[in-house]
Amino acid sequence: MQKHTQGLSSFQVTVLVSLGAIGVAVLYVPQTAAKNAGIDSPFIMLAAGIIAMFFTGIIIILGNRFPNMTMIEYSRVILGKYLGWLFGAVFVLYTLITTAYITRVFGDAMKVLLLPRTPLEIVMISMLLLCAYCIHGGISTIAKVCEIFLLPVIAVIGTTIVFNLQDVQMFRFREMFSNGIKPLITSLPVIFVAYLGFEILYFILPFLKTREKSLLYGMAGLILPIFVYTGLVFIAVGTSGDTIALLVYPTIHLARRIGSAISFIERFDIFFITFWILAVFTTLVIFIYMSVLSATRLLNLRNYKPFLFILLPVYYIIAIIPQNIAQIEFLGQFATYGGIFVVSSSIPLLVISIIRKKGGRNNVQKN
Amino acid sequence: MKIIKRDKNPKNKELIEERQAPSPKSEDRGSLQLSKNIDENYEKFQNFLQESTDAVFRKFKLGRIGIDCALVYIDGLVNTDIIHNSILKPMMYDISELEEFEELKSNPDIIYDFVINHVVSVAEVKEAETLDEAMLLVMSGEVALMVNGFDKIIIVNARGWPARGISDPETENVIRGAKEGFTETLRTNTALLRRKCKDPNMVVKTIRLGRRSKTDVAYVFIKGITNPMLIEEVEERLNKVDIDKIVDSGELEQLIQDNSMTLLPQVQVTERPDKAISNLMEGRVVILVDNSPFALIVPATFSQFFQSPEDYNERWMLSSFIRIIRWIASFIAVFTPAVYIAVVTYHPGLIPTKLALSIAATRAGVPFPSIVEALLMETTIELLRESGARLPKAIGQTIGIVGGLIIGDAAVRASLTSPIMVIVVALTAIASFVIPTYSAAIGLRTMRFPLMVLAGLLGLYGVIIGFIIINIHLSSLKSFGVNYMVPQAPVIFQDLKDIVIRSPKTTMRKRPVQTHPIDMIRMDMD
Structure with a gap:
């Protein structure tokens, strides 16, 4: 029976990409969007999503040129031994910092919104241990857990969006694009960050059962995040205008608005936070998995499980270092630009691999 | 000690064979x-x-x-x-x-x-x-x-011994469906299966297990439907069993299951021949143990524990409604006390104001924090359930009255607990009996104790941590090579038709994919 159950199904790839992208950003994305792009933000959010989808496609095409290899291995083939190793090291650093950043943002949000008197350390450590337990089961367990959590996460965010739609006032969008094209382009990278998480495709392609249609299923993974983020930003700006940029957790504000619509729960925002934890959990699991797997492969090791427990304290220490919001933001900047670098370098990697004739059909014949 | 030996060490193999050798030793009893x-x-x-x-x-x-x-x-x-x-x-x-x-x-x-x-x-x-x-x-x-x-x-062959007749399956009553259950005699049980399926491809193979008890164990499958790899797996596991006696199928279950560090059963147990037959038709293997009226069905998946044979006898809309109720009941049974503790202790803002006020008023005289109150009441209800299960039927009713009315009412009057807590506990208890499979229900019921502790420590965050842990655990389980949470995880869209909703018969023209049967077609496609 083993034959039938090994490997990831195409749908699992879709789910992993979706839940990798839907994460902590749910909580603050309308704020960053509105701050940088004003009332144009729903459009920018959509555009950023389409760009993310484009990169997804590039990563999958690149990955399919090297079956049985993760990014750490094929970047060495494409860029040469040393440059490839360096690129891998940058990736490990990026995932380390992003994981720590997510953990910290999560911990802070929990402290503010759900458990004001519980120490930050308890929240962060328990979450990291929970992730470690999940990752210990391997990629198939991660994928299965993500499949189960997809429905509750989408349901609670969908409820927030749907119940807020009636309050959207279209006049708030009347002056779209009045600031010209330039601010749109400059705000794009900052907003694009919300979709990060699909880098998991650098790693999971070798585990696929069948590679047919992997491009389709992988790109489809971003459809849900695009709906979620664009929808959230749309209702945020539509209900409150660009003043939403003044709130730290604007989505919670949106969730609180619908408390009166659903009469048996007084405050929907607590409910929202509770299920948002699931989204954070899946994102965090995916990032830690990427981080641990890439670090292991970088050192040419096979078994990643010991590494998991070596790296857990590292995430925690990085996450606990920042003392104030400014320092957390600094960490966030690292994560942002690291992510953009890591994702966008898939284009040069693909171009170089085509020019140097690495991978693709030649590679398959050699193997 | 591991009883199923997975190693291929030849030394151990010899050891097993030696132990399985005939029990009358030749040297002391002659040739x-x-x-x-x-x-x-x-x-x-x-x-x-x-x-x-x-x-x-x-x-x-x-x-x-x-x-x-x-x-x-x-x-x-x-x-x-x-x-x-x-x-x-x-x-x-x-x-x-x-x-x-x-x-x-x-x-x-x-x-x-x-x-x-x-x-x-x-x-x-x-x-x-x-x-x-x-x-x-x-x-x-x-x-x-x-x-x-x-x-x-x-x-x-002149066998003939006093045996219990075929009677109602007591643990799996249905309103509509056959009223006969398996008995303690293996031959009667196989005959019950044969009467329901006259296909000569239904194979009944027998092996003897137990070094001393030499119990007959029959495994039944349908050639041409059941995946041969599954049959091989079952045979391999049965052959590895090395123990002195097997008296009930429950003992065998624990020797052939995948993982013993779990609260939930990984083998389905049934008293009903009709359930066994429909599982055979879905490409599963049924294991019958002599002297036990409970048949084992492998592989088992989590969602199977929410299915009852009468779901297929009633119209699909009614069955689907009952299925939905069962799933809701499972969530109530596991999470209600924990959520109550979390909400009352940490997030009273979640409750509508009027209700919050009345809860506060009823809890005013209660000296304990809600976690203590909940653990106290949940333990009491478990005591009641356990005492009721062991007692003769006549006294059982008395216990019901004493427990339900006197303890519940008196505890509230004595300010040991609040009436809302009694409602929560009663709801949990009722909900846990809605789940048709006893062993799964008791597993789920046990989960609520650690969840209550988590809720007492971390509020709703604790409850969600518990929810995540349960899901990770369930996702990592396997039963005879089949994922336990299938078809929800990994999603098999085709099989989702028979989980929360029981679709009309005509839409289920193929067998479930989860067990990988050889012959997929159940009804002709036109």
């Missing part, structure tokens, strides 16, 4: 080979059985020739009518009347075959070549018939 002299064979039997008072030995002469014959059987396991009328009488008297009798007199070499072919008028007759083989058959209720001058023993 196990049969001799041609009836007295020697007879004595060997007596050596083993003389201390047991239920063993019956009988020597007699064959008709007018006067050749020594002997019978050995265990009293109580055989039908004595058969022995009197079909063995002893023909051999002692009727044989002399036969026309071929004269021939026999001149040629004593054919007596053995003659007895089998002309005298013993019983349908099932076997031969045993060794004492060990004969002994095992005698112990399972057959009659050993020895004839002087032959080193073989005739084994006559």
Whole structure:
């Protein structure tokens, strides 16, 4: 029976990409969007999503040129031994910092919104241990857990969006694009960050059962995040205008608005936070998995499980270092630009691999 | 100690084989080979059985020739009518009347075959070549018939013992559906299966397990539907079982399951032949253990525990409604007390104001924090349930009244607990009995205690942590190579038709993919 159950199904790839992208950003994305792009933000959010989808496609095409290899291995083939190793090291650093950043943002949000008197350390450590337990089961367990959590996460965010739609006032969008094209382009990278998480495709392609249609299923993974983020930003700006940029957790504000619509729960925002934890959990699991797997492969090791427990304290220490919001933001900047670098370098990697004739059909014949 | 040995170490293999060797040791009881002299064979039997008072030995002469014959059987396991009328009488008297009798007199070499072919008028007759083989058959209720001058023993099937009749399956009652359940006799059980499925491809294979108990274990599958890899897996696991006795299928279940560090069963247990048959048709394997009215069905998936045979007998909309109720009930049974604790202790803002005020008012006189209150009441209800399960039915009702009315009401009046807590606890208890499978329900019910502690420590965050842990755990489980959470994780869209919603029969034209049956078609496609 083993034959039938090994490997990831195409749908699992879709789910992993979706839940990798839907994460902590749910909580603050309308704020960053509105701050940088004003009332144009729903459009920018959509555009950023389409760009993310484009990169997804590039990563999958690149990955399919090297079956049985993760990014750490094929970047060495494409860029040469040393440059490839360096690129891998940058990736490990990026995932380390992003994981720590997510953990910290999560911990802070929990402290503010759900458990004001519980120490930050308890929240962060328990979450990291929970992730470690999940990752210990391997990629198939991660994928299965993500499949189960997809429905509750989408349901609670969908409820927030749907119940807020009636309050959207279209006049708030009347002056779209009045600031010209330039601010749109400059705000794009900052907003694009919300979709990060699909880098998991650098790693999971070798585990696929069948590679047919992997491009389709992988790109489809971003459809849900695009709906979620664009929808959230749309209702945020539509209900409150660009003043939403003044709130730290604007989505919670949106969730609180619908408390009166659903009469048996007084405050929907607590409910929202509770299920948002699931989204954070899946994102965090995916990032830690990427981080641990890439670090292991970088050192040419096979078994990643010991590494998991070596790296857990590292995430925690990085996450606990920042003392104030400014320092957390600094960490966030690292994560942002690291992510953009890591994702966008898939284009040069693909171009170089085509020019140097690495991978693709030649590679398959050699193997 | 691991009982199922997974290692391929040849040393261990030898050890197992050695242990599985026949239990009567040759050195202390003499040779196990049969001799041609009836007295020697007879004595060997007596050596083993003389201390047991239920063993019956009988020597007699064959008709007018006067050749020594002997019978050995265990009293109580055989039908004595058969022995009197079909063995002893023909051999002692009727044989002399036969026309071929004269021939026999001149040629004593054919007596053995003659007895089998002309005298013993019983349908099932076997031969045993060794004492060990004969002994095992005698112990399972057959009659050993020895004839002087032959080193073989005739084994006559005269089994007949007091057995419970077929009755209602008590743990799995249905409103609409067959009212017969498995019994303790393996043969009755296989017959119940055969009566429901006349396909000759339904194979009933039997092996003996237990070094001393030598229990018959039958595994049933349908050739052409069940995946051969699954059958192989089942055979492999059954063959690895090395234990002295198996008295109930529950013991066997624990020896062949995948993971013992879990609260939930990874093997489905049923008393119902109709359930067994429909599982066979879905490409599963049914394991029947002699002396146990509970059949095991492998592989099991989590969602199966929410299915009941009557779901398929009622119209699909009604069944779907009941299914939805069962799923909701499972969430209530596991999470309600924890969520109550979390909300009351950490997030009172979540409750609508009026309700929050009335909860606060009822809790005003209660001296304990809600976590203590909840643990106290949940423990009480578990006590009540356990005491009710063991008591005779007449006293059971009294316990229900004492527990439900007196303790509930008095505890509230004495300010030991708040009325809302009593509602929560009662709701949890009722909900947990909605789940049709007992072993799954009790597993789920146990989960709420750690969840309550988590909720007391971390509020709703604790509850969600518990939810995540449960899901990770369930996702990592497997049952005979099949993912436990299938078809929810990994998603198999085709199989989702029969999980929360039971779709109309006509939409389920194919068998579920989860067990990978060879033959997928259930109904013709047009």
